Each structure stands twice: as structure tokens, then as C-alpha cells.
Amino acid sequence: MISSTHIDFKASRKFRRLALNTVISLYLVIIAGGVVRSTGSGMGCPDWPKCFGQWVPPTELSQLPENYKEIYGAKLKGEIEFNPVKTWTEYVNRLVGVVTGIMIFLTLLASIPYLKAGYGKIFYYSLSAFILVGVQGWLGAKVVATELMPGMITIHMLLAIVIVFILLYLFTWSTFSTGLFRAKSNKPLLNKLGLLILGLSLIQILLGTQVRENMDEVIHSLGYGARAEWIDNLGTGFYIHRSFSILVVIANFYWLYQVEKNGADSRLIKFVKGCQVVLLLEVLSGIAMAYFGVPPFAQPMHLTMGILLIGIQYVIWLLINENKYLVKKSLV
Known part of the structure; x- marks a missing residue:
């Protein structure tokens, strides 16, 4: 009842x-x-x-x-x-x-x-x-x-x-209940790093959206038969997006390493491992688009991995801040 x-x-x-x-x-x-x-x-x-x-x-x-x-x-x-x-x-x-x-x-x-x-x-x-x-x-x-x-x-x-x-x-x-995170003293730092990571990922997604919009114009001009030429005609926006990804990858792996080191529950560690796998798939799909003529499978994969990545990052950040956002009275 x-x-x-x-x-x-x-x-x-x-x-x-x-x-x-x-x-x-x-x-x-x-x-x-x-x-x-x-x-x-x-x-x-x-x-x-x-x-x-x-x-x-x-x-x-x-x-x-x-x-x-x-x-x-x-x-x-x-x-x-x-x-x-x-x-x-x-x-x-x-x-x-x-x-x-x-x-x-x-x-x-x-x-x-x-x-x-x-x-x-x-x-x-x-x-x-x-x-x-x-x-x-x-x-x-x-x-x-x-x-x-x-x-x-x-x-x-x-x-x-x-x-x-x-x-x-x-x-x-x-x-999830509380108790998934161990080191109380590191929470403020990892909390701020998590917010930074979420911000970087959001910026990268928006940059990618701009690149995709530019690609629409290129596709309209060159046609779908010229996939190999699309990337070369994207302009500086693509190179900014590609270069920014290096910062995103480095920041992510550092944050995830610190979270894993301080995790107190196997479920949290699984989220960290999953985030690392998704990050790698995101990078690989981006490489496939940039250097292999934008194969059709790579575009939806790149987009999906990007949204999945920021979603898992958000869950990990919530679990780090469990006492603030997830604490609840007994539900049953």
C-alpha cells in the first residue's frame, strides 16, 4: 500500500x-x-x-x-x-x-x-x-x-x-542507493572534473552538429556519389572538431581513472568501463569518417556513441554526488 x-x-x-x-x-x-x-x-x-x-x-x-x-x-x-x-x-x-x-x-x-x-x-x-x-x-x-x-x-x-x-x-x-563511492575527500575534485567533462562533451557534440550541418551543404553540392571528397570540403569547423576531440579523450580517461580508483561498488566500475569502451568506439567511428570516405555506418554510430557517452558520464557524475542527488528514504 x-x-x-x-x-x-x-x-x-x-x-x-x-x-x-x-x-x-x-x-x-x-x-x-x-x-x-x-x-x-x-x-x-x-x-x-x-x-x-x-x-x-x-x-x-x-x-x-x-x-x-x-x-x-x-x-x-x-x-x-x-x-x-x-x-x-x-x-x-x-x-x-x-x-x-x-x-x-x-x-x-x-x-x-x-x-x-x-x-x-x-x-x-x-x-x-x-x-x-x-x-x-x-x-x-x-x-x-x-x-x-x-x-x-x-x-x-x-x-x-x-x-x-x-x-x-x-x-x-x-x-541505485548510496554507498557506491568510497573516497569522501576526493569527491569535490571529481565532482568538478565531472562537470568539466560534461561541458567538454556537450561542446564537442555541438561542434559535431555544426560539422554535420556543413556536410549537408557539401552533400548538396557534390552529391552522395562523392563521399571521399566530403571531408576535404568541410572547412575549418571539421578541423576544430577533430582537434578538440584530443582534449576530450585525454580529460575523459583521466577522470574515469580517478573515479575507478575511488569507486566502492562493482556497478560504478562497470559504468566506468562502459564509458571507456564507448569513448573508444566514438573515436574509431570518427576516424572512419575522416579517413575512409565517410562510410554510411559511421555517421549514425558516431552520433549515437556521442549521446551515449555523455549519458553515461552524467550517470557516473550522479553516482559520485549520490548523497546530494540520489539519497532517498526507504521506498518499500
Whole structure:
């Protein structure tokens, strides 16, 4: 039974599972978005929320009106050519987004017992995530309406990171108790280093977003058949992004080494090890893009690893500061 200070074990377990599954679904949205951009499918559906005016997109040209270019071409400067692969790639991306919205709504419903039990913060964080996902959907529509306007894409990415942070906080709070960190004296230093790391990673992601926006212009100019030439035409933004990655890697490994040395729980160490693996995959995917002609698999992988990296960093930082952010009364 739920009281003013306790919450039913089943309700608590349900919330944890929903929070975790919602985080996973959100990352699937990010992966799908990366695939959309790497395949040039961003305008595979030239309208929103329907696709070519249909709730179920066409699979062949005969399913479209003969004057479909006139209907949608004015919006896309006459460059619309129906491509069923790109159309369905974009549409699947939208469907994954809808599923994620449903998952976040279920997480919000599962947080109601926390409100009744005196943990209003959890409910309001869940509500914030739900509202922001709605805003994210609206921004997605604006991205389509503005024909992938660069500034809108950056805002879209920033909001996705905010939603990831909120959901990761909910999952971390509901899953881990205190006692995962050992050295009290090192906490202030590692806390500040963690904030620095999060800041560096965010800057690197935004730099990468700018590079990707520049790449859109290069792709528009050179076409998808000239992948090997894309990097050489990106300009100084790419070299700043590449050089800045060296600082990010060094700072990350130093911080993670110090956290691992002071960790008191195997779960915290697993997060550290996982963060190191993701960091290496992020570097390798960046190298593949820079030196191997931007292979299609590398772009969504690079984006996903970047968001996954900052997410794990955030969880580790929360666990370092467990007494401040994760301490809670007995839930059961």
C-alpha cells in the first residue's frame, strides 16, 4: 500500500523498468535519426505528420498522384524525387519517435505513486520529460517545414540531450542507493572534473552538429556519389572538431581513472568501463569518417556513441554526488 512515506515494491520496480526502457527507446530514436541523415532521407517524407499526404507511405511511384512533384516540389525547390527507401527510412524514424512518446507517457503514469508517497520531484521530472518530448515532436515538424534549417537541427539535438538527462536521472534515482563511492575527500575534485567533462562533451557534440550541418551543404553540392571528397570540403569547423576531440579523450580517461580508483561498488566500475569502451568506439567511428570516405555506418554510430557517452558520464557524475542527488528514504 502507498503511504505518505512509502511506495509499493511492484510500483517501484515498474517505474524502474519503464524508465530504463524509455531511455533505450530514446536512444533508438537517436540511432534512427542518424540513419536518416547518413542516408539523406531527411526529406523522404516532404510533409508532416503524414507522408506524401498518407498515413501509410507509398511503396511505389504508382501510388502517388501524377503531379506529386508540383504538389511537394514547390516546397523543396523542385528537387523532390520519390525514393521508397528514403521515404520509409524517414517514416520508420517517425514511428520510433511515436513509440518513445508513448513510453514516456507510461513513465509519467508510473511516477504518480511517487507523487502520492511524497517524492513529487520524480513525478515533475517525468512530467517535464513528457512535455519536452511533445516540444521535440513540434521541433521535428519545424525541421521538415524549414527544409532542415541548420539552427533548428542544433536546437533539436540539444533538446534530445536534455530529455536523455532527465530520463537517466529518473532511472538512476530509482535504481541505485548510496554507498557506491568510497573516497569522501576526493569527491569535490571529481565532482568538478565531472562537470568539466560534461561541458567538454556537450561542446564537442555541438561542434559535431555544426560539422554535420556543413556536410549537408557539401552533400548538396557534390552529391552522395562523392563521399571521399566530403571531408576535404568541410572547412575549418571539421578541423576544430577533430582537434578538440584530443582534449576530450585525454580529460575523459583521466577522470574515469580517478573515479575507478575511488569507486566502492562493482556497478560504478562497470559504468566506468562502459564509458571507456564507448569513448573508444566514438573515436574509431570518427576516424572512419575522416579517413575512409565517410562510410554510411559511421555517421549514425558516431552520433549515437556521442549521446551515449555523455549519458553515461552524467550517470557516473550522479553516482559520485549520490548523497546530494540520489539519497532517498526507504521506498518499500
